[in-house]
Amino acid sequence: MPMVSEAGGEPEDGPAGHRQPQDPDRRAEGPGRKRAGRDLPAAIGVGLGLGTVILASLFVHKPVFVVVIAAAVVVGLWELTSRLAERSQLRVPLVPLAAGGAATVVAGYLSGADGALIALGATILAMLVWRMTQRPENYLRDVTAGVFVAFYVPFLATFVALMLTAGDGPQRVLTFLLLTVISDTGAYAVGWRFGKHKLAPRISPGKTREGTAGAVVSAMAAGALCMELLIDGGQWWQGLVLGLAVAVSATVGDLGESMIKRDLGIKDMGTLLPGHGGIMDRLDSILPTAPVAYLLFLAFVGAG
Template sequence: MPTAFPGSPDRGRSRDPEKPKKKSAGRNLRAAIGVGVGLGAIILASLFVYKPVFVGVIAIAVVVGLWELTSRLSERKDIRVPLVPLAVGGTAMVVAGYVRGAEGAWVAMALTALAVLVWRMTEAPENYLRDVTAGVFAAFYVPFLATFVALMLAAEDDGPQRVLTFLLLTVVSDTGAYAVGWRFGKRKLAPRISPGKTREGLLGALLFAMAAGALCMQFLIKNGVWWQGLLLGLAVAASATLGDLGESMIKRDLGIKDMGTLLPGHGGIMDRLDSLLPTAPVVWLLYVVFVGSG
């Protein structure tokens, strides 16, 4: 058996073959879990103790999300979106949706868009069209879509349960996609947009969300039936995935990884809302079709 002599390049080198590198989640999982548990506790406490408090939680998330989005647009693209009318109008949308329903939300959205157009007139006219277009997009993307959560909450019979089901299904969909994709993922879903997403992960999202949907509709939603939950879970998995891809597209265009750093292990508020925002109107509409507006 050959022996390594002093000065030999083989001296002190391990003869064991290199171990394959373990897959990495790419995030600080301990911090992510801690933040997730904390956010969950706040949401549950406000949701089931006093519903108007949860409306305030939605409004705070909307304002912080708008601040992150407009800040990144300014930093990376020099797009000057007026935050004040967006923040005031976004809060008004959420409150109007809870108090006056869908009609109130639409009126608040229209007034917010008008306020953005007028507010931007106080600055130089260069790039006016670009800035107000981005402003109207921000108003629709963040507060208007979030208003559908307030519409779910407004249901008299089971508002908190509707919101809880919506949140659970979205989280379960994301978890299923991550778990299955991390373990079995091989075929890329949309490599140009989000290289980490796989078709196997999408299948995991569908299966997890449909199973959770059947349970939630049967046991949490008044007059709900398990088969409705299967369809609800299917729709949630699809919209949550599209929402995630949509924000990934925005971040790629901006050249950033996360929208913010407010939540350790998660990124920013917008990085947690990406799946929830486009899913909210889908879930609200299916509630109306299956069991009524409440």
């Protein structure tokens, strides 16, 4: 997971007249920033702890890592549905989403893409029925949000479990996570030092074009090394393509969650991880990157 501690901005008036965070996406890109607006020691400690859990579960026993994915999905769903309820009064049914989301991840690992799609369909159906037990007002709005949440969190996370099923699955997952972290770190470092031109100021004022270039270059270099050293049958040029794709999808993922948080008028999705925010604040670039990495591994080196 990306471990960089990122800074937020000062509040500004939002479109509805209330105060919103200037930069809900926490990246401290841009000139003149001398320190991240986070508890750096806590962020580093939490990052190291998460990294230890990921590596230990990933290489000791694959099913243990599947449990880690499922747990992250459940917590992420709880954070996202809680913020939707607090800020937009959307009553998205958490129980069927959490149970079905975890089941979708496990089904993806045990039965492949077909099993995951069946589990996802059952999850959405259960959510529709569950919501029927409550008053009918805003039913369509609530279940539409629920379908979005089901695809955004468990569906995308399932591609990590699908990567894991390959013979060199742990190495594929490690490569995918490393490139996402390195892309995030490259964006932070280059943007902090050289960033002058805003990438998407209306969505995330802290992101710069220079930082994005840093993300692309660093991820491509790391991708070339990882494909040669970690992936069975991988070649360096495939790593360049993978690194470019990861940098782009990670940036889009960051901007996507920034858009959600700006719409909700919040800085972080949660407070579970000191110095980082919530689980969803760590998954913002990982979730949309997972299917991209899975498909490229499939195209370059097969199912394994």
